[in-house]
Amino acid sequence: MAQHVLYRLLLAVPVLFGVLLLGFLLLQLVPGDPATVIAGPMAPPAVIEEIRRELGLDKPVIVQFFLYLVRVLQGDLGHSLISNTSVIEELAAAVGPTVELMVACLVWSVPLGIAMGTVAAVRQGGLLDRVIMAFSVAGVSMPIFFIGLLLMQYFGFVWQLLPFIGRGGPLWSIDGLRHIVLPAVSLGLIFIGPVARMTRTAVLEVLRADHVRTARAKGLREKTVVLKHALRNALIPVVTLVGLQAGYLLGGAVVTESIYSWPGVGRLAVGAILSSDFPLAQGAIMVLALAFIIINLIVDVLYAVLDPRVQRS
Amino acid sequence: MATTALKATARRLLAGGVCLAAAGLVAAPALAQSITVVREVDSDRYDPHRSTARAASEVLFMVADTLVSLDYDMQTVKPGLAERWEVSDDGKTYTFHLKDGVKFCDGKKMTAADVVYSLKRWIDPATKSPVAWRAGEVEDIVAVDDRTVEYRLKAPFSELLYQLTQSFAVVIDQATVEKLGGDFGVKGFNGTGPYCWVEWRPRNDLKLARNPDYNWGPPIYENTGPAQVEEIVWKIVPEENTRMAAVATGQSEITQYVPYSTLNTLRANPQLLVSQSDAAFWTYFAGFKIDREMVSEEAVRQAMVLAVDQDAIAENLYFGEVEPAHSYISQAALDWDKDLDDKLIRTDVEKAGKLLDEAGWKMESDGFRYKNGKKLSPVAYSFAGSTWQKLMEAMQGDLRKVGVDLDIQAFDATIAWGKMATQEFDVFGMSYPYISAGDALNLYFRSANTPTPNRMNWKDPETDELLDRGKAALDPETRAQAYGKVLEKVHQAAVWIPLYHEPMKLVQTKKLAPVKPHNIYGCGLYKGLDIKFQ
Numbered sequence: 001m002a003q004h005v006l007y008r009l010l011l012a013v014p015v016l017f018g019v020l021l022l023g024f025l026l027l028q029l030v031p032g033d034p035a036t037v038i039a040g041p042m043a044p045p046a047v048i049e050e051i052r053r054e055l056g057l058d059k060p061v062i063v064q065f066f067l068y069l070v071r072v073l074q075g076d077l078g079h080s081l082i083s084n085t086s087v088i089e090e091l092a093a094a095v096g097p098t099v100e101l102m103v104a105c106l107v108w109s110v111p112l113g114i115a116m117g118t119v120a121a122v123r124q125g126g127l128l129d130r131v132i133m134a135f136s137v138a139g140v141s142m143p144i145f146f147i148g149l150l151l152m153q154y155f156g157f158v159w160q161l162l163p164f165i166g167r168g169g170p171l172w173s174i175d176g177l178r179h180i181v182l183p184a185v186s187l188g189l190i191f192i193g194p195v196a197r198m199t200r201t202a203v204l205e206v207l208r209a210d211h212v213r214t215a216r217a218k219g220l221r222e223k224t225v226v227l228k229h230a231l232r233n234a235l236i237p238v239v240t241l242v243g244l245q246a247g248y249l250l251g252g253a254v255v256t257e258s259i260y261s262w263p264g265v266g267r268l269a270v271g272a273i274l275s276s277d278f279p280l281a282q283g284a285i286m287v288l289a290l291a292f293i294i295i296n297l298i299v300d301v302l303y304a305v306l307d308p309r310v311q312r313s
Numbered sequence: 314m315a316t317t318a319l320k321a322t323a324r325r326l327l328a329g330g331v332c333l334a335a336a337g338l339v340a341a342p343a344l345a346q347s348i349t350v351v352r353e354v355d356s357d358r359y360d361p362h363r364s365t366a367r368a369a370s371e372v373l374f375m376v377a378d379t380l381v382s383l384d385y386d387m388q389t390v391k392p393g394l395a396e397r398w399e400v401s402d403d404g405k406t407y408t409f410h411l412k413d414g415v416k417f418c419d420g421k422k423m424t425a426a427d428v429v430y431s432l433k434r435w436i437d438p439a440t441k442s443p444v445a446w447r448a449g450e451v452e453d454i455v456a457v458d459d460r461t462v463e464y465r466l467k468a469p470f471s472e473l474l475y476q477l478t479q480s481f482a483v484v485i486d487q488a489t490v491e492k493l494g495g496d497f498g499v500k501g502f503n504g505t506g507p508y509c510w511v512e513w514r515p516r517n518d519l520k521l522a523r524n525p526d527y528n529w530g531p532p533i534y535e536n537t538g539p540a541q542v543e544e545i546v547w548k549i550v551p552e553e554n555t556r557m558a559a560v561a562t563g564q565s566e567i568t569q570y571v572p573y574s575t576l577n578t579l580r581a582n583p584q585l586l587v588s589q590s591d592a593a594f595w596t597y598f599a600g601f602k603i604d605r606e607m608v609s610e611e612a613v614r615q616a617m618v619l620a621v622d623q624d625a626i627a628e629n630l631y632f633g634e635v636e637p638a639h640s641y642i643s644q645a646a647l648d649w650d651k652d653l654d655d656k657l658i659r660t661d662v663e664k665a666g667k668l669l670d671e672a673g674w675k676m677e678s679d680g681f682r683y684k685n686g687k688k689l690s691p692v693a694y695s696f697a698g699s700t701w702q703k704l705m706e707a708m709q710g711d712l713r714k715v716g717v718d719l720d721i722q723a724f725d726a727t728i729a730w731g732k733m734a735t736q737e738f739d740v741f742g743m744s745y746p747y748i749s750a751g752d753a754l755n756l757y758f759r760s761a762n763t764p765t766p767n768r769m770n771w772k773d774p775e776t777d778e779l780l781d782r783g784k785a786a787l788d789p790e791t792r793a794q795a796y797g798k799v800l801e802k803v804h805q806a807a808v809w810i811p812l813y814h815e816p817m818k819l820v821q822t823k824k825l826a827p828v829k830p831h832n833i834y835g836c837g838l839y840k841g842l843d844i845k846f847q
Binding site: 033036045047048080082083084085090093152153156157160163164165166258259261263267268271274 | 351357358441495496499500514515516517518548549550551552555558559561562563564565725730731734764
């Protein structure tokens with residue numbers, strides 16, 4: 001197992017390098033000149049040039065990248081061009097809310113998705129199956145910003161049940177809990193669909209397997225057959241899917257955080273890109289990439305735990 | 314049997330969900346006497362000498378004080394940290410007598426030395442303040458004693474007092490500036506304002522707490538201190554409809570940043586109050602780069618000015634919520650020359666067409682004008698985004714009626730400033746805040762201010778002389794006359810197309826007592842001393 005994890009960790013290094021390089025190059029293509037932003041609207045061109053020199057923006061892109069890489073390896077992500085705060089500090093403050101949002105999303109959407117998928121499988125072809133599958137398709141098809149605005153409109157604006165601006169405090173406080181409901185529900189709604197569909201397919205397949213027939217023949221209760229013998233075996237592809245989708249959730253979190261003014265990494269990245277704050281944008285991209293890699297690593301490990309054949313291969 | 318099992322599982326899940334929702338729906342008690350103000354953008358930092366953004370001034374007015382303050386009429390200078398002041402006969406020396414008992418947020422007593430330090434830091438070349446010019450040509454600033462400051466000028470500067478009301482002239486604590494270095498106005502701040510700096514999370518929120526010792530507020534407020542709410546949270550909400558919804562649902566108590574399209578809905582809401590300041594001192598205009606071939610002819614520029622329908626723009630684009638601009642500055646501004654009241658710029662499409670005909674620009678079958686085979690198609694640089702895009706398109710439509718094909722090129726705000734510092738366009742779109750005619754004209758029309766902010770390349774010795782005369786005038790009439798002549802001159806030369814003046818509008822919950830909107834540098838809440846729950 002340790003060897004497997006080590007192998008996966010080693011694979012993460014070139015991936016991270018690739019993300020850093022790509023992120024750096026893409027940011028060069030984004031329209032915007034940080035020197036102009038810092039200098040302000042009244043600054044004469046000479047001042048802008050001086051700032052550009054100070055920031056090293058006058059050097060060739062590849063030189064800028066390698067200088068950046070050296071600093072990153074030394075644990076220095078630089079300072080925000082806009083607020084002059086350390087990028088690490090800004091990211092550290094934003095990681096917590098993003099993790100909070102993802103956990104709050106997964107904690108209700110994964111069990112519900114699995115439950116819905118299992119119900120749909122057991123009731124295959126019935127009305128409940130169709131309703132659940134229709135709900136799943138709607139969840140997958142609707143863009144997250146639409147779901148977010150819809151929830152905000154009704155639960156926040158029309159019925160005034162829940163707040164929709166920012167983070168109210170730590171998750172264990174009532175205010176914190178109230179503030180996270182709408183973002184977590186918006187994000188979770190896009191997650192339920194794929195989980196439910198995958199669970200349904202997997203459970204259906206397992207329900208037809210020999211060991212399930214044997215379990216039934218032994219006279220086990222249907223509840224035990226479905227939950228212990230069928231669902232447990234069906235969970236392997238579901239775990240993979242949850243892992244992969246959790247990575248994509250980070251993308252969804254960027255939109256959700258922007259809509260609900262949630263102070264997470266996604267919103268930080270968008271703000272940094274829009275204000276040409278290159279060091280901060282680069283840092284945020286790196287954190288998002290790292291999170292994606294870590295999530296995939298966890299999935300790999302879980303996969304190996306659930307199916308020992310993976311380790312052997 | 315399977316159904317029973319699943320039903321049980323579903324019941325458990327449902328019960329968990331209901332518990333979660335129930336816990337969430339319990340109304341959370343808000344921090345007593347705390348208000349949230351939502352706004353669109355954050356500042357880059359809160360250093361009074363390095364930040365020119367309105368977002369910075371909004372906070373700086375609350376956490377710090379200026380020597381003098383500005384009344385709601387935007388014309389009368391009132392005491393601030395100085396209880397009184399005298400101006401020498403030659404207009405070159407201002408003596409300020411400071412109030413007694415003023416303290417910084419950390420409890421340290423404020424003295425004349427702090428005032429001198431703050432003002433000198435503003436004009437120090439090492440500070441690189443982009444607004445140092447606002448301090449006038451300073452010879453020296455001296456602390457005569459603990460409570461007296463002498464501000465000595467090389468030449469009279471009749472607007473000095475008005476400039477000293479701005480957030481760039483606030484008094485800050487030297488020890489804090491030196492201790493925090495580059496983090497001053499980022500991680501901390503120490504001023505004498507009605508509120509004290511608590512914490513800033515860039516792009517998210519900024520928290521201020523009431524300064525309990527404050528009792529030296531400007532006399533424009535009934536309450537001169539301390540502030541009447543415990544905490545103010547400035548929260549960034551970039552999406553405009555979310556801001557509107559926030560104030561409508563009580564998640565924000567007050568804001569000036571709501572879209573015009575929603576104001577009537579908000580007015581109809583019995584829980585909200587929409588108020589407006591009398592004067593609009595934030596003006597939107599399109600400027601010509603007058604030495605560019607396409608717009609170098611005065612007749613062409615005049616025709617373009619006459620073709621644009623400001624009234625229609627104000628009515629159709631802004632639902633009548635803004636004031637159409639018929640001059641380059643608001644008629645309510647200090648030093649507006651009354652002689653110009655009957656010389657305002659008015660739309661006249663017919664005259665515009667005639668002017669272009671006379672100038673040799675002939676209308677062709679495609680509906681556009683040509684001269685020597687060249688199409689009349691000026692390039693306009695503008696900011697990308699809803700406001701400027703709509704404005705430019707409205708102008709484009711009006712200009713098309715007289716055969717001018719406006720070629721709009723919009724840029725993201727982060728590069729637009731750089732683009733507008735170049736010489737590659739014919740027309741540009743811009744807006745700006747000001748306190749007086751002189752403030753606006755000195756900034757934009759001085760020959761020395763090319764290429765920015767005088768992006769028009771308007772170089773005229775007579776204008777410079779008139780501006781000098783206005784700046785050095787010792788009486789208001791001479792000043793207004795000099796600035797009036799400048800305005801008449803640039804109106805005649807059609808250097809700008811005035812578009813609209815933006816009034817200050819505040820939307821607030823009726824749980825708060827009515828807050829009177831101020832308009833200083835576009836900061837509706839000014840010092841926030843009148844914010845209180847009913």
